[in-house]
Amino acid sequence: MTNLDGRAVARQLNQMTKLKADALRQQGIIPSLAIIMVGTNPASLVYTRNKERLATELGIQVEMKTLPATATEPEVAAAIEDCNQDPQIDGIILQSPLPNGLPEDQLSQLILPAKDVDGLHATNLGKLVQHQAGDYPIAATPQGIMGLLASYDLAVTGKRVVIIGRSRLVGLPLAALMQNAGATVTVAHRQTQDLTTLTRQADILVVATGQPELVTVPMVKDGAIVIDVGINRVAGQLVGDVDYESVAPLASWITPVPGGVGPMTVASVLSQTVQLAQRRGAR
Amino acid sequence: MTNLDGRAVARQLNQMTKLKADALRQQGIIPSLAIIMVGTNPASLVYTRNKERLATELGIQVEMKTLPATATEPEVAAAIEDCNQDPQIDGIILQSPLPNGLPEDQLSQLILPAKDVDGLHATNLGKLVQHQAGDYPIAATPQGIMGLLASYDLAVTGKRVVIIGRSRLVGLPLAALMQNAGATVTVAHRQTQDLTTLTRQADILVVATGQPELVTVPMVKDGAIVIDVGINRVAGQLVGDVDYESVAPLASWITPVPGGVGPMTVASVLSQTVQLAQRRGAR
Known part of the structure; x- marks a missing residue:
């Protein structure tokens, strides 16, 4: 038996991500990830902080969009739409779990497929299931x-x-x-x-x-x-x-x-954020 | 061993389809299916004629859009776009197989998801895989x-x-x-x-x-x-x-x-065409 060492492999992937992010910065593009968080789930807070810290190390900007636990569906939808419209944002995460009553599955479908860094949009999953060629985000x-x-x-x-x-x-x-x-x-x-x-x-x-x-x-x-x-x-x-x-x-x-x-999950989110930033011109 | 009698079950489904189509006609809506056929594959011709005959019996209008076997990719794309734009057309089939060289998989993605009666668009398949609620075409x-x-x-x-x-x-x-x-x-x-x-x-x-x-x-x-x-x-x-x-x-x-x-496949295409016509106002 041998362990699959996710930490070691993620470290390599993160190094690649940093190189790509640095190259983008030289072109004036700052890869940027928006995390929409509703309420203050403690586990999500820890997870998100870790992601933010690593992202910053790799040259990816993280914009935390924090909404109160009492936020309504239209308010969350509006936060997503703001990120969709913002040309400086490359990837959008709607942090799970949402507080009770908010329709997480439907809200995630509002994320622009080209910024859907979690690969949750039906169009992105459908392309993957169909084994389509080309660039689209994958979970x-x-x-x-x-x-x-x-x-x-x-x-x-x-x-x-x-x-x-x-x-x-x-x-x-x-x-x-x-x-x-x-x-x-x-x-x-x-x-x-x-x-x-x-x-x-x-x-x-x-x-x-x-x-x-x-x-x-x-x-x-x-x-x-x-x-x-x-x-x-x-x-x-x-x-x-x-x-x-x-x-x-x-x-x-x-x-x-x-x-x-x-560690591979976090590294993959950040790697994909940089890939989305590389396509910023094509959006 | 018992046979699953597709002909008998399809007959029942077709009766339901006819009732729904009749009801739509009373509201001034004629359910309409466009079939885009490129070239003259003999098997496709037979299959399409049968579909057309049954559709007509059930009160569904079929518009055959026949392109020569020499049609280019932009020409097929334009034929699809015409059907997408036409408010009288509820469902669009790009008849398979296409003549050699035409990228069938990519062309099928140009069909408006709401008219994709074959369920081939990535968005429709993705919704199905995600088990989304709501109305969307399924193969x-x-x-x-x-x-x-x-x-x-x-x-x-x-x-x-x-x-x-x-x-x-x-x-x-x-x-x-x-x-x-x-x-x-x-x-x-x-x-x-x-x-x-x-x-x-x-x-x-x-x-x-x-x-x-x-x-x-x-x-x-x-x-x-x-x-x-x-x-x-x-x-x-x-x-x-x-x-x-x-x-x-x-x-x-x-x-x-x-x-x-x-017989179930043909009956399902026609049943779904009528369902798409029922949603014509919502398109």
Whole structure:
């Protein structure tokens, strides 16, 4: 078993991002990410601050747009529209979760596809599912996972891939990316029967459920690659959706939590922000 | 084994379509489908004439836009744009296949999403994959398959579904529809290893490859539902992608070719044309 070291690979990606951001600055373009945050979810605050700090190091400007927890749907929509219109902003994140009652899924569709750095707009996901050529934003976590596998030369073509979880941010776009890369993909979810039989067939098992240590030894094929997208706080400790201690000896490769997928997600968001800035003229 | 009688179910759907079309006519709206055909592929001609005849019976106007086989990409794009602009046209089909050299995939993206009766636009497929609520066109063959299963009260939730073929018109949207309905879906394709092991797990096996009689007895689980999307002409006879004679005794339900999925596809296109006409005011 070997760890897939997301921190190390993310560091390399971040270096590339910094070089590209520096080149843009020389042309007078400052890559810029707007984060719209409604209310003050403590976990979001920590996550966003970390993202902001790293972005600044890499030469990306972050504009925090903070709305009160009492903000209405039209107020959030107006904040998104302001960012859509602002030629200085390259990428827009609507920070999840939104306070109760705000329709996160619908609001995210208001982000201009060309600035949709989280790849949440139907048009961007549709292009990905159709395997369209060309430049369009793709969700960061799936991108990060593909980048992590690629950096260890782990091939995907022809492999059986099982993804547990069908979220717009992870499961759905990752299924498309994996399928486009030639994998045979199955997405499992709450209604899936006999999950263990299914996951035991996976050459690559990806878990993105938010259920702490859902995946245990009997669910994993000997020699599988195990990708754990979960970050759960349990009794003050961060644990993934995979029971790392017991599963790791079985796996050929596995992502630790923390230090696996997480750093790749942040690095991918920032890398993509710079890519969007490179296309600023074409918007 | 029982046949899924696509002709009978399509007849019922067509009756509903006719009632809706009649109601629209009373409001002065004539549901209208534009078919853009480039060149004279003989199979397309037959298929299109049949569609036109049935549409007329149901009270849907069909406008054939025929371009010569020598038409250029800008000429086809202009024909699409004319239909986009024409307020009397509710649905637009770019008839496949296009003559060699014309970028069918890109051209289909020029169809206004609200008139994209084949569900080929990235925005419409993306909405489907994201399981968005609301009205948007969905590819006809997948819709027809879901309608056929529903009309026989065959449940999809929790079932293992294997789809062979990942086309934009069938495999990709069907995978989304099935997944949205609670199935656990695997899409198989050219790069899939050990196809037989995979297909033998399918409670519902859908085959859309265009390879005559690809699916044979060892690939089918006892009691499976087998949906054959293929229509191939072999030695003057129409055969599906499934070896019907040998597989049928094993299956609980199976679609014959012809008379299974085919009639459902045509009925679904026309049904959806009327739905698009019902939304004409909202365009």
